[in-house]
Every structure is written in C-alpha cells, then in structure tokens.
C-alpha cells in the first residue's frame with residue numbers, strides 16, 4: 001500500500017482535535033491531560049476500525065472525533081456512587097447502603113459537612129469538650145443507661161468493648177482474659193463479621209460453652225475461672241435456632257455476672273429503640289430493656305433498625321465507658337462530624353415516638369399498611385401499563401424481608417408490580433435499569449422484573465416510570 005493510499009493519513013492530529021469548539025468547551029471543565037488521553041484513546045479506536053475496513057467512509061473529521069471524545073469523558077467521569085431507586089422491597093439492603101436516614105438527619109450532616117460546628121467545643125465555657133457528649137446525652141435518655149459512646153459501626157464497638165473489658169491489670173499487663181459465649185450465638189454477619197474472629201482481633205480469648213441448640217446457666221458457671229473477664233450475649237440477628245432449644249435470659253446472665261463480679265456485654269445487633277412487636281416482628285431485643293435487665297454494656301448498630309447513619313453505639317456503666325474512651329483505638333474508631341450530626345438528629349427524633357414513626361424512614365417503611373401498599377402498586381401498575389411498551393404488567397401480593405441481617409425469619413406482606421419486557425430478556429432489562437439514570441434496582445423472578453412498592457419513595461415514581469420507558473426503547477445504548 002502506498003503512502004497516499006493509507007486511510008490513516010487523513011486522520012486528524014491531536015492538536016487539530018484540541019482546536020475544535022467541542023474540545024475548547026471541555027477545557028473549561030476538565031484537566032488538559034485527561035482530555036488529551038481521551039483524544040488519544042478515541043483515535044486509537046478509530047485507527048483500528050479504519051484498518052479493519054469497518055469505517056466505510058474513511059477517517060472521521062476532527063469535529064466528529066471531538067464529539068466522541070466529549071461522550072467518552074462524560075461516561076468515564078461519571079460518579080461511581082449513584083443514587084439508586086430501591087425497588088427490591090428490602091428496607092435494610094446492605095448493598096444499597098442499609099438505612100436511608102431522616103430528612104432532618106441528612107440536613108444535619110449536610111450542615112456539619114459544609115461549615116464549622118462545636119464538634120469538640122463547649123460553647124458555654126469556650127473550653128474543649130468531647131465529641132461524644134451529645135450522643136451520650138441522647139442515648140442515656142433513650143435507653144436509661146448511665147453513659148454511652150459511639151464508634152464507626154457495631155463491629156468496632158464489639159472490638160473495643162472486648163479489648164477494654166478483658167485487659168487484665170497486674171503482673172502481665174497487656175494480656176487479655178476470657179470471654180464466655182454460648183455456642184448458639186457464635187454468629188457471622190455479612191461475611192466479614194464473625195464473633196470468633198472479632199474476638200481474636202480484640203485480643204480476648206473466646207470460651208465457648210453449651211451446644212448450638214442448648215446452653216444452660218450452669219454451662220456458663222462451670223466455665224468461670226480466674227481467667228474469665230466477661231460474659232457475653234449476642235443476639236442471633238440473622239438466624240434463629242428453632243425446635244428443641246434452651247438459652248439463658250439476660251437477667252439470668254446478669255445475676256450470674258454479679259455473683260462472680262463479671263461484667264455482662266450484650267450485643268443486641270440492630271438497635272431497636274422501640275418495640276418492634278407493633279410492626280408484627282417478634283424477638284427483637286430493645287436497647288432500654290437490655291439496660292434495665294442489668295447488662296453492663298449494650299452494643300448496637302446505628303444504621304439497622306435504629307434507622308440512622310452507620311455507627312456502633314455502646315451504652316452502659318459509666319466506669320466502663322470511661323475506660324473504653326481511653327483505649328487508643330478510640331481514635332481510630334471514632335465517628336466523623338457528619339455521622340455524629342446525623343446520629344444526634346436521629347436520636348432527637350426518638351424523643352417523641354410518634355415523630356419517630358413518622359419521620360424515620362426505616363420505621364415508616366416497616367409500618368406501611370397493606371392498603372397503602374396496594375394503592376401505590378395500583379398507581380404504579382396503571383402508569384406502567386400506560387407506557388404501552390411492556391409485554392405484561394400485573395400486580396400481586398407478595399412477601400418481603402427486612403434485610404440487613406435483621407429479623408431473618410420474619411416476612412412482611414407487601415404489594416408488587418411485575419412486568420415482562422417485550423424484546424429484552426429479564427436480565428438485560430434489569431441491567432439497563434441498573435445502568436440508567438437514576439439507577440433502579442429491582443428483583444428478577446421467572447422472566448419478570450418485580451418492583452416492590454414499599455421501598456420506592458413517592459417522589460421517585462415519576463423517575464422510575466421514565467426509567468422503565470427508556471429501557472423498553474429498542475436500541476438504547478447500554479451505558480458502558
């Protein structure tokens with residue numbers, strides 16, 4: 001091939017492309033080297049196409065390439081974290097960020113983020129204060145505990161509690177004692193939180209007692225010795241042992257602890273601040289009840305049933321909380337100002353139970369009535385039918401789970417809208433929904449896309465219908 005026949009010769013240069021209006025407009029928003037990289041990448045794609053004979057009209061011009069560069073940068077620089085419409089019906093969806101927080105809590109985090117606040121300042125005296133003080137105040141009022149403190153999540157709360165309570169003073173400082181736990185409570189939560197491993201990380205020694213289904217008070221008592229530092233109870237948040245079972249109550253464990261002068265740690269998991277029986281869920285321990293039963297330290301998450309930001313709350317005896325706050329790991333585990341602001345706002349809502357049921361999204365979603373859900377499903381179904389682009393649209397009653405490792409064996413009745421796409425497979429359609437803007441996460445079942453209306457906020461319905469409409473259009477370019 002002679003030089004003049006080479007179709008690549010007519011390909012514009014990087015400089016020529018940089019000189020186009022489209023790229024000049026990009027220069028106001030993006031770094032020069034990012035743009036040059038994108039131009040080079042686009043040129044490379046074109047070169048290959050031209051050489052493969054795919055580009056029938058030869059090389060495109062500089063303006064056409066500039067538009068492709070613009071699109072490439074738009075796609076490449078999109079945020080990787082995006083808002084998702086949760087159409088799964090799972091209220092605490094770990095992959096979707098667990099609890100959506102109250103409007104007031106989000107506002108508090110926003111204000112804390114963009115300005116200054118008295119994070120560690122006593123406004124009265126002008127002296128330094130602890131960032132834990134506000135949370136301490138509201139948690140003690142809400143749970144009846146003497147004191148409280150907060151860390152990044154309940155896993156961190158568990159580690160720091162175990163470290164502090166098992167540190168043995170005396171001849172071998174730094175050495176740690178044993179913690180007695182029932183074999184029926186050696187839980188794993190979400191893959192990376194396993195009680196035996198958390199125990200090992202904390203330096204404490206796990207002393208398992210009883211059997212998976214049966215642990216008696218005498219099993220704990222027999223294991224107590226000079227090396228024992230604490231007794232621990234863990235709520236089996238994400239599973240239940242049924243059938244021939246026996247376990248020890250918090251009160252019994254506390255009585256045993258008092259007899260042997262051992263603290264009792266109670267990891268209640270989800271952080272219920274009010275009674276979930278009202279929603280038809282049974283067996284969820286309430287923070288206040290655990291404190292009342294005499295647990296020395298009660299641990300729970302902020303972003304499960306409590307419905308706040310990710311956090312791990314420790315409530316209990318003042319002397320233990322003070323020791324925990326002195327642990328050097330406290331610095332590594334402490335929450336940032338946005339979390340603290342959002343958590344404080346969430347806890348303040350709980351001071352009025354009616355306000356909590358109305359304003360905390362998790363509580364509101366869990367307490368929606370079947371009639372309310374049905375009305376929403378009817379509305380969604382009629383709007384999706386009106387699109388005219390789906391093979392079928394149907395509504396039905398269904399069951400859903402709370403999720404997030406809470407109340408695993410208890411279902412809620414809910415209402416769903418099931419749609420069958422016209423040409424695409426269910427998996428393709430679901431992928432398009434996930435990659436759309438806004439992203440939509442739905443369930444897929446038997447060739448159909450299932451939208452559970454419980455977790456779709458009323459102000460998201462328009463966008464959801466729009467997203468379904470776009471996905472149903474043939475030839476919509478899937479977002480790379």
Ligand SMILES: *Cc1c(COP(=O)(O)O)cnc(C)c1O
Pocket residue numbers: 153154155156187189193234235236237238267268269270300301302311312405
């Ligand atoms: C969820 C859970 C944890 C872990 O809490 P994170 O806040 O997710 O770290 C620990 N213990 C129990 C019983 C739990 O349910």
